[in-house]
Amino acid sequence: MAIEEFPRMKRLPPYVFVKVNALKMEARRRGEDIIDLGMGNPDMPTPPHIVAKLMEAAGKGTNHRYSASKGITKLRVAIADWYKRRFDVDIDPETEAIATIGAKEGLSHLVLASVEPGDVVLVPNPTYPIHAASVVIAGGQLVSIPLTHDRDFFEDLDNITNLILPRPTMLIISFPHNPTTTCVDLDFFRRIVDYAHKYKVWIIHDFAYADLVFDDYVAPSFLQVPGAKEVGVELFSLSKSYNMPGWRMGFVVGNQRLVHALTRIKSYLDYGVFQPIQIAGIIALNGPYDCVQEIVGVYKERRDALCRGLHNIGWRVEPPKGTMFVWARIPRKFRHLGSINYSMMLINKAKVAVSPGVGFGEFGDEYVRFALVENVHRTNQAIRGLRKVMRMTPEEIEQVTKEYLG
Numbered sequence: 001m002a003i004e005e006f007p008r009m010k011r012l013p014p015y016v017f018v019k020v021n022a023l024k025m026e027a028r029r030r031g032e033d034i035i036d037l038g039m040g041n042p043d044m045p046t047p048p049h050i051v052a053k054l055m056e057a058a059g060k061g062t063n064h065r066y067s068a069s070k071g072i073t074k075l076r077v078a079i080a081d082w083y084k085r086r087f088d089v090d091i092d093p094e095t096e097a098i099a100t101i102g103a104k105e106g107l108s109h110l111v112l113a114s115v116e117p118g119d120v121v122l123v124p125n126p127t128y129p130i131h132a133a134s135v136v137i138a139g140g141q142l143v144s145i146p147l148t149h150d151r152d153f154f155e156d157l158d159n160i161t162n163l164i165l166p167r168p169t170m171l172i173i174s175f176p177h178n179p180t181t182t183c184v185d186l187d188f189f190r191r192i193v194d195y196a197h198k199y200k201v202w203i204i205h206d207f208a209y210a211d212l213v214f215d216d217y218v219a220p221s222f223l224q225v226p227g228a229k230e231v232g233v234e235l236f237s238l239s240k241s242y243n244m245p246g247w248r249m250g251f252v253v254g255n256q257r258l259v260h261a262l263t264r265i266k267s268y269l270d271y272g273v274f275q276p277i278q279i280a281g282i283i284a285l286n287g288p289y290d291c292v293q294e295i296v297g298v299y300k301e302r303r304d305a306l307c308r309g310l311h312n313i314g315w316r317v318e319p320p321k322g323t324m325f326v327w328a329r330i331p332r333k334f335r336h337l338g339s340i341n342y343s344m345m346l347i348n349k350a351k352v353a354v355s356p357g358v359g360f361g362e363f364g365d366e367y368v369r370f371a372l373v374e375n376v377h378r379t380n381q382a383i384r385g386l387r388k389v390m391r392m393t394p395e396e397i398e399q400v401t402k403e404y405l406g
Helices: 007-011 017-029 048-058 073-087 102-114 129-138 153-163 186-199 256-269 275-286 290-312 332-350 376-390 394-405
Strands: 097-100 120-125 141-146 168-173 202-206 232-237 250-254 325-329 367-371
Touching: 007 129, 017 332, 048 275, 073 097, 073 250, 073 275, 097 102, 097 256, 102 129, 102 168, 102 202, 102 232, 102 250, 102 256, 120 129, 120 153, 129 141, 129 168, 141 153, 153 168, 153 186, 168 186, 186 202, 232 256, 250 256, 290 325, 290 376, 332 367, 332 376, 332 394
Parallel strands: 120 141, 120 168, 168 202, 202 232
Antiparallel strands: 097 250, 232 250, 325 367
């Protein structure tokens, strides 16, 4: 029996990963070994000193009570200290910082608190799904800015801003970028800040991959630009840098008005993260950085193995300078299938699961995203499966086309 959805849920776009995930699970139930490079779910353990602090704090009954929805004071001080050490940015822990239940929760509730029904919000396309979905949930009007190799982002941004009515009130960005792995320099953020001041647009920058960078690239903070705090905020998550995805620990820093709005709405919605997790978060932020460097080193090794393997089988990709992903344009001879059908075909023919690019927006349909969540041995095994697909004859490709497109 079909379930009738509520109007707000009907506004959300269909979850296009469903078909691929269902096919993957069906194959696994049949006993097939599917190498899952789809979901960006970090597979390494959290550093031991962070786990030890959690266990110590969890043993104290005083930490079992309700916490503070904006985060305990020592955590917000640690957040401010981290920003000062990393980016030489001053953050007031009382008025410019708030702990969140991961970056995803912080972003979605911030948009809900600050976007009125009908407000126009600009979001790059393709992008991480919650960036777009949060606008829809809040009742805003979502407008896409193409983020593709053949377009000028700022030219499109200016043109769209000047053409649409009502004028946009917010721009949501994220660099290093998921899924395209695009990385930017500080001059990019200077232009963003200039744009925000010129058009009176709020900026939300999701900085989840601040640490996951390679080849001597250093990801700048949006807040390093003078005047940035006047127009926006930045989000960070401990999920990737410290291998703490299931812990749900993140924060938002920057503009006092936006931080206050998020603080106010969260005071109605939650009591914050379990206090021992916040205490462990303090240890992570204040602790040694070598554990982060080790994690980044593992991702680099996996990136190199995947990109080298793809290159060897004739699938040319640009090794990313940041994130835990590889954004790969579908080989020309398969591009007509579209990213969903191509991803399904890879499960069947190569025993490899990837994320279809269209799941991140229509401008991603010529791509698939690989997540660097398997070790080098499994990555090489995936390459062997993909080689079989790359060697398909024209007759086999024609048969596959009939199978998936009819």
